[in-house]
Amino acid sequence: MAKLAINGGNRAISEKVKTSYPVVSEKGIEAAVELMRKGEISTSPIVDEFENEFAKFIGVKHALASNSGTSSLHQALFAVGVSAGDEVIVPSFTFVASVSTILAARGIPVFCDVDIDTHCIDPDDVERKITSRTRAIMVVHVWGNPCDMERIMKIAKKHNLAVVEDCSHAHGATWKGQKVGSIGDAGGFSLQGSKTMPAGEGGVLTTNITDIYERAIVCGRVEKIDLLPEGSRNRKASMGLGFKHRPHPVGIAMAREQLKEIDRLNDIRDKNGKYLDEGLADIPCIKPQKVLQGCRKVYSYHWGNFDGNLLGGVSTEVFLRALAAEGVSCGRAGYGRLHETALFEEGSIYYKECCLGRCPHSRKPSEFAKPDLPNTLYLRQHAFTMSPRFEVNYEKVLDQYIEAYHKVVSAVDELRAYEKENADKIAPVKVSARSVNPV
Ligand SMILES: Cc1ncc(COP(=O)(O)O)c(C=O)c1O
Known part of the structure; x- marks a missing residue:
């Protein structure tokens, strides 16, 4: 059997693939430059055009662009009516923005668990976490994988709750034929540079409910308030909440070009992803x-997920290091730690100074710090990113990836010996709050 690269053997992967983001197309660059030449660097009709096209792509009545996915989620939460002291159920297995935006809307995040296999929100735990103060559920279609929206929408209906979909990873994902972002009351997409429709920085809110769309404008798009229909109550909001969540048109021009490519690229990425899954x-x-x-x-x-119990007790650390040595671009999730961050820690200045520490509606910090989240804790240890985003047809590289994985899992004795010999040297893979922490 070939010696593992971690022990000085040859790497299984010789092909190089581009694993860095963002992908900026020539057309995107041209569109951005054209706007700069026209001087449309703060407002531009291109934003309205993008919004119309994005609404059509998702299959909703309204889309509203913003300067980040974070801003879009903030607008969505305000627009669905989350206000002081309202509890919003949210997974901890997500990026900080799914939670910080609840605080920004003056709500109280209540952490719930996720499903081990889908990594998405666990509807049973959502039900357990509902109280008389629950106002909304924030679902996250994590890594582009749709949540169980049938269960979530049923629960929401039963308890009269709003549903906000964090679709930051999921441009084009569908749940039973419907695009995510069109199922709950509102969706929020990120157009940040590492996402599949990059504007550099940017976001989009989607909704079928006109009042939610208008309230999102009131929250963060002051320039659009006067353009609301004469009869709309939201038109009376004068300067609105005054948040400036307006998108940068130059970024939107780039995202607009990516929108034209998204179906084609999703097909390629999905084909490659499935090929790898089948090979493993x-x-x-x-x-x-x-x-x-x-x-x-x-x-x-x-x-x-990696289960070391099915590989002679090999740790996730050693498994990932062995893969990385073979040339596999892999890493760990920074997710699942939000309930332990300083925002929810009683002694921390962030807790004391932010509304949670002062708010009479807030829960006790111990309730934030020790929620019952066994699957989240499991995924922190066992979830891993298996490959980079394969943007082009890469059969040769994919075959080498499959070979690399097989090479590593066939070398249990070598892995165990490596682990034993290096026990004191194997530092855990450094994990930050970012989604992907490469090994
Ligand atoms: C799950 C999730 N939600 C929200 C966001 C926030 O998006 P943005 O970075 O555009 O503000 C991100 C961005 O990484 C994300 O991954």
Whole structure:
């Protein structure tokens, strides 16, 4: 058997793939430069055009662009009516913006668990976390994988709750034929540079409900308030809340070009992702993220779980290091730590100074710090990114990836010996709050 690269053997992967983001197309550059030449660097009709096109792409009545996915989620939460002291149920297995925007809307985040296989919000735990103060549920279609929207929408209806979809990773993902972002009351997409429709920085809110669209304008797009229909109550908001969430048109011009490419690129990424998953299907210790029946996950990110118990007790650390040595671009999730951040820690100045420490509606910090989230804690240890985003047809590289994985899992004795010999040297893979922390 070939010696592992971690022990000085040859690497399984010789091909180089571009793993860096963002992908900026020539057309995107031309569109951005054209706007700069025209001097449309603060407002531009191109933003309205993009909004119309994006609404059509998602299949909703309204889309409203902003300067970040964070801003879009903030607008969505305000627009669905989250206000002082309202509880919003949200996973901890997500990026900080899904939670910080709840605080920005003056709500109280209540952490819930996720499903081990899908990595998405666990509807049973959502039900357990509902109180008389719950106002909304924030679902996250994490890594491009649609949540169980059937269960979530049923729960929301039963308890009269709003649903905000964080679709930051999921441009084009579908749940039973419907695009995510069109199912709950409002959706928020990120157009940040590492996403599949990059504007550099930017976001989009989507909704079918006109009042929510208008309230989102009131929250963060002051220049549009006067343009609301004469009869709209939201037109009376004068300067609105005054947040400036307006998007940068130069970025939107780039995203608009990406929107034209998104279906084609999603197809390529999905084909490549599925090819890799199928190639690894005979490896019991690796389980790619499960996709619910009838849904389309978009392979904006490629995640799975590693179970070392099915590989002679090899740790995730050693497994990932061995893969990386073979040339696999892999890493760990920074997700699942939000309930432990300083914002929710009683002694920290962030807790004391932000509204949670002062708000009479707030929960006790111990309730934030010790929520019952066993699956989240499991995923912190076992979820890993299996490959980079494969943007072009890369069969040769994919075959080498499959070979690399098989090479590593076939070398249990070598891995265990490596682990034993290096026990004191193997530092845990450094994890930040970012989604992907490469090894
Ligand atoms: C799950 C999730 N939600 C929200 C955001 C916030 O998006 P943005 O960075 O555009 O503000 C991100 C961005 O990384 C994200 O990954």
